[in-house]
Amino acid sequence: MSEPADFAARREDVGAQLHRVLRRILAAETALLDARDVEMWDYAVLAALRDGPAQKQAQLAAAIGRDRTRLIASLDRLAGRGLVERDPDPDDRRNRIVTLTPAGRELLDACRGDIRAMEAELLADVPEADRAAFLRALDRLAERAST
Amino acid sequence: MSEPADFAARREDVGAQLHRVLRRILAAETALLDARDVEMWDYAVLAALRDGPAQKQAQLAAAIGRDRTRLIASLDRLAGRGLVERDPDPDDRRNRIVTLTPAGRELLDACRGDIRAMEAELLADVPEADRAAFLRALDRLAERAST
DNA sequence: TATTGTTATACTCTATAACTATA
DNA sequence: TATAGTTATAGAGTATAACAATA
DSSP: OOOHHHHHTOSSOHHHHHHHHHHHHHHHHHHHHHHTTOOHHHHHHHHHTTTSOBSOHHHHHHHTTOOHHHHHHHHHHHHHTTSEEEEEETTEEEEEEEEEOHHHHHHHHHHHHHHHHHHHHHHTTSOHHHHHHHHHHHHHHHHHHHO | OOOHHHHHTOSSOHHHHHHHHHHHHHHHHHHHHHHTTOOHHHHHHHHHTTTSOBSOHHHHHHHTTOOHHHHHHHHHHHHHTTSEEEEEETTEEEEEEEEEOHHHHHHHHHHHHHHHHHHHHHHTTSOHHHHHHHHHHHHHHHHHHHO
16 A cells, blocks of 8 residues: 555655666766767757657757757757758758658667666666566656656 | 566666656755745755764765765755754764754754655556555665665 | 865856847 | 747856865
8 A cells, every 4th residue: 555644654755766766877877878979968869869850959859858959069969970960841941850860770779778778777676576567657657747 | 577578668768757757856846845945955954864963964965965065055054044053073073963953853844744745646646556566666776776 | 194074166067048040 | 020940148056176174
């Protein structure tokens, strides 16, 4: 059971715990990405483009929870390495459509593989009986947090 | 089941999801603390002192995962409001023992109540069958992340 | 010399607001 | 005028190194 009374009696805040866990994950992730010469936010951009091009940069920025002005440095780096392309939208030339290149997808998949392996190792600490429930709960919380 | 294969097929990285969830929690938490004129890190300091005084400031800083130099602004603020006390350790006068005052404990409990209520509301989105497992898993991950 | 608390400096990151080009 | 992308400026947050007191 997880009634309000039980929850209130927990030693630590959920926020504090999440903060600690996330910090560890980010540290491990940064190291992995560093080995492939990819910055954290650049990886986030690549990952956001995985399911298809972004019609606007502002849209892309919103998708990863960033300001559109801070997205630009990432796009400059990525475009400079041929990992993404920025093409003007013929229908409205103010917009630039951002697309993943084959090289970009290749690098993304490599990074993602590294990161998934690291996360799987981390989750191995969680008793197997709770693992699926944890991931389901996280899906729900993350979905709710994006709106 | 949550086998490696299933996990690798997840749409989003766990890190990205945690990042999104934590951002939402921190935003809500900041608003609650703001209403009581308490800064986030100051709250972390109060919470860390809940189970007893800290023998050294450096120790306290490590407990909340902060640099000892950045702890000082918090302690200055808190001591200025009479929420904590910094007393020189008689055995080693280099050290300063940090203690929660009654007023500090009162404010801490009030803030904590606000935050727990907010977190409980957030967790209400998670199907009840998964809630306890999620919290158990989080306990485990957080414990592992602190070492 | 080493350690604790503290202060000072430089650096990074972030937020805000301007600028351009299109519409 | 309004919007998308971009650039520039100022502010907050962070890391690093120095400093004084004590051991």
